[in-house]
Amino acid sequence: MNPRAAALRTGLRRGLIEFRHQWTNRDDLVGQLFWTVTTLGALLFMRGDTLPGTSFSLGASNVPGVLGAGIVLNGLSGMAGFLTVDREDGTLLRAKATPNGMLGYLVGKMTSVSLMQVAGMAVTLIPGLFLFSGLATGGAWSWLTLLWVLVLGLAATLPLGAALGSLTTSSRSMAFIMLPVFGLGAISGIFYPVTALPVWVQDIAQVFPMYWLGLGMRSALLPDSAVVVEIGQSWRPWATLGVLAAWAVIGLVLAPILLRRMARRESGSSVAARRERALQRA
Known part of the structure; x- marks a missing residue:
């Protein structure tokens, strides 16, 4: 078998194993359940309010935005966090020492994070469909739109997350990734119409x-009447496609360059030094 094909196959298998461990681990399940209950609870408090100029529930209108924000959070901070932790404990060094090991490692991480994101979306969306009326009224068209936005959103965020993870030096530096992401969430129309800003x-x-992931999710799940609060009163599907595709290209160009640079700097001494610093902090 071709070495690269073998690495891809190994990476896919690794990703499936990591995903299975994630969703059979009690602590991870409790964390996922806590996040879902907290999110749905916050949206339920908004159920009595309506979007300006419509009779549609504000809580229901925010379900798609939460799903879009989740893709960004998992794609950027989740992927970057995995790389940072695996860099500190020597996992990346072992992958580097294996033929095509970095390729297999990245395929595995992207597979596991993608599956975790899909599962996390399902855990939030399925109860949301029962708790809020008016979602996904477009039938098959709603689900097809949701699918292409999800796929393109993962393609736009996972490589960027890998690129950002290659720039971090320790888990403590993850704050420099998380804070800007939360800042973007505050201005991207997740919990209120962006036109209010x-x-x-x-x-x-x-x-x-x-913003575009939230808009794409809203176009898939909300009725046409909800478009009145969007910029230009349009779902702008082609602009959504173009911007997400552009970010996907940027990530796919940057990620290999930065990851190769990071891999070249990995050595046994650097891993030992990071472990020593971690022990001193503990």
Whole structure:
């Protein structure tokens, strides 16, 4: 078998194993359940309010935005976090020492994170369909739109997460990734219409994928009447496709370059030094 094909196959198998461990581990399940219950509880408090100019529930309108934000959070911070932890404990060094090991490692991580994201979305969306009326009224078209937005969203965020993870030096530096992501969440129309913000803030939000993922999810799950609170009163599917595809290309170009640079700097002494610093902090 071709070495690269073998690495891809090994990576896929590794990703499936990691995903199975994630969803059979009690602590991980409790964390996922806590996040889901907290999110749905917050949305239920908004159920009595309506979108400006419509009779549609504000809580229901925020379900798609939460799903879009989850893709960004898992794709960027989740992927970067895995790389940072595996770099500190020597996993990346072992992958580097194996023929095509980095390729297999990255395929495995992208597979596991993608599956975790799909499962996490299902855990939030399925109860949401019962708790909030008016979601996914477009039938098969709603689910097809949801699918392409999800696939393109993962393609736009996972490589970027890998690139950001290659730049971090320790788990403590993850704050430099998390804080900007949360900041984008505050201006991307996740919990209120982005048109309520100043125009210059709207312009900034539209540069990054979180806004477009939220918009794509809203176009898939919300009725047409909810479009009145969007920019230009349009779902802008082609713009959503174009921006997410552009970010996917940027990530796929940057990630290999930065990961090769990171791999070249990995050595037994660097791993030992990081472990020593971690022990001193503990």
